[in-house]
Amino acid sequence: MRVSWPSVGLTALLALNMNAAVQAEPDVWVSEVRLGKHANHTRFVLSLSKKIEFEVFTLADPYRIVVDFPEVGWRIDPAAAQNAAGVVKGFRYGLYRPGRSRMVIDLEAPAVIANKFLLPRGKLNEYRLVLDLVPTERTKYLATAGWPKGVELAPAVAPEGVSDFELGADDPKLTNGKRIVVIDPGHGGVDPGATGVSGMYEKDLVLALGKSLRNALEATGKFTVVMTRDHDIFMSLKARVAVARRSKAAMFISLHADSAPGSSVKGASVYTLSEQASDREADALAHAENQSDIIAGVDLTKEPDIVSSILIDLAQRETKNNSVKFAKLLVPELQKVGTLTQKSHRFAGFRVLKAPDVPSVLIEVGYLTNAADESAMRANWWRRGMAQAIARAVDQYFKQSRQEQKTDAAAGRAGP
Numbered sequence: 001m002r003v004s005w006p007s008v009g010l011t012a013l014l015a016l017n018m019n020a021a022v023q024a025e026p027d028v029w030v031s032e033v034r035l036g037k038h039a040n041h042t043r044f045v046l047s048l049s050k051k052i053e054f055e056v057f058t059l060a061d062p063y064r065i066v067v068d069f070p071e072v073g074w075r076i077d078p079a080a081a082q083n084a085a086g087v088v089k090g091f092r093y094g095l096y097r098p099g100r101s102r103m104v105i106d107l108e109a110p111a112v113i114a115n116k117f118l119l120p121r122g123k124l125n126e127y128r129l130v131l132d133l134v135p136t137e138r139t140k141y142l143a144t145a146g147w148p149k150g151v152e153l154a155p156a157v158a159p160e161g162v163s164d165f166e167l168g169a170d171d172p173k174l175t176n177g178k179r180i181v182v183i184d185p186g187h188g189g190v191d192p193g194a195t196g197v198s199g200m201y202e203k204d205l206v207l208a209l210g211k212s213l214r215n216a217l218e219a220t221g222k223f224t225v226v227m228t229r230d231h232d233i234f235m236s237l238k239a240r241v242a243v244a245r246r247s248k249a250a251m252f253i254s255l256h257a258d259s260a261p262g263s264s265v266k267g268a269s270v271y272t273l274s275e276q277a278s279d280r281e282a283d284a285l286a287h288a289e290n291q292s293d294i295i296a297g298v299d300l301t302k303e304p305d306i307v308s309s310i311l312i313d314l315a316q317r318e319t320k321n322n323s324v325k326f327a328k329l330l331v332p333e334l335q336k337v338g339t340l341t342q343k344s345h346r347f348a349g350f351r352v353l354k355a356p357d358v359p360s361v362l363i364e365v366g367y368l369t370n371a372a373d374e375s376a377m378r379a380n381w382w383r384r385g386m387a388q389a390i391a392r393a394v395d396q397y398f399k400q401s402r403q404e405q406k407t408d409a410a411a412g413r414a415g416p
């Protein structure tokens with residue numbers, strides 16, 4: 001099946017990035033979060049610089065409370081997010097979509113919101129948002145948990161009317177003589193990802209690396225780079241895959257940094273898609289990374305599963321082979337910058353790698369839970385070195401595939 005792609009995809013993406021660049025500082029900020037355990041309730045208090053509208057709802061599995069507001073700035077100590085008291089295990093916060101901020105409070109056990117109110121505070125025109133949480137039974141919790149009407153999903157990047165499953169554009173991989181590479185810095189906004197030993201967030205580390213990689217690739221003059229996100233905002237996994245497909249990417253690179261219970265585990269690994277994970281750790285890691293949408297409170301009931309068809313299977317087979325070829329070129333390049341884990345190339349079912357027609361890899365660049373890895377990853381030299389290494393592998397990959405095409409043509413075999 002040959003279908004032509006509407007040209008709106010990339011234009012829409014570029015417009016999205018432009019909007020991000022002119023974003024103004026929000027004029028309301030959260031200055032403090034306090035948690036208090038009382039005899040029969042847990043009190044959660046947010047200090048706000050202004051009176052704002054807010055919406056609160058609860059979700060199950062895992063138990064969590066979602067607080068949505070207009071876009072706010074955060075001037076709180078990130079370490080406070082790890083605090084636990086009463087039924088509260090911790091919380092996350094950040095941009096959920098343009099103009100909308102979200103806080104997700106993780107609960108130890110089901111709890112009802114017995115009180116929620118906004119209170120003027122002192123003479124400074126500040127406000128306090130107060131939530132009183134009282135433990136309850138699971139059945140009672142489930143009776144009221146769920147998405148309220150009108151809560152929007154994360155921003156869809158897809159232009160209207162484009163099916164997710166149209167395949168086989170006429171050489172979709174070259175635009176103005178340049179190939180499009182999509183860089184996907186993992187997590188973002190309300191989903192911080194892993195937290196490093198010194199408090200650094202995975203979402204910030206991989207965004208900085210993604211920008212360095214963009215510079216390194218564009219400096220070659222051979223690639224146009226599209227970022228799934230270029231600032232601190234949440235993006236659903238499906239939206240990331242959609243960026244790869246709509247921009248007609250020739251390569252999709254997702255950047256992450258791992259965490260492990262043992263602080264001695266260190267090094268980088270490259271992952272490609274497989275329903276059959278290569279080992280237990282790879283499977284656990286894919287499971288953890290696939291939780292991103294749940295962590296941010298995305299309504300997954302509205303996220304349809306990928307429809308399987310023979311066409312997609314065929315495209316996927318070739319795509320998987322190409323992803324593996326790229327991973328094999330990446331490993332020796334990454335080795336030049338730092339250590340690799342023992343099994344440096346592994347397979348698992350990462351949802352973000354599921355574009356059926358775009359070769360995709362996920363790189364875990366190091367362990368935030370390892371002090372040596374974390375301190376290296378904070379350094380400019382490491383970021384530049386890592387970006388150069390990935391860029392060299394991308395370049396080699398396309399040289400190699402051009403070579404293969406020539407060989408095929410010389411042997412009289414049909415081209416791709």
Ligand SMILES: [Zn+2]
Binds near residue numbers: 186187193
């Ligand atoms: Zn991650």
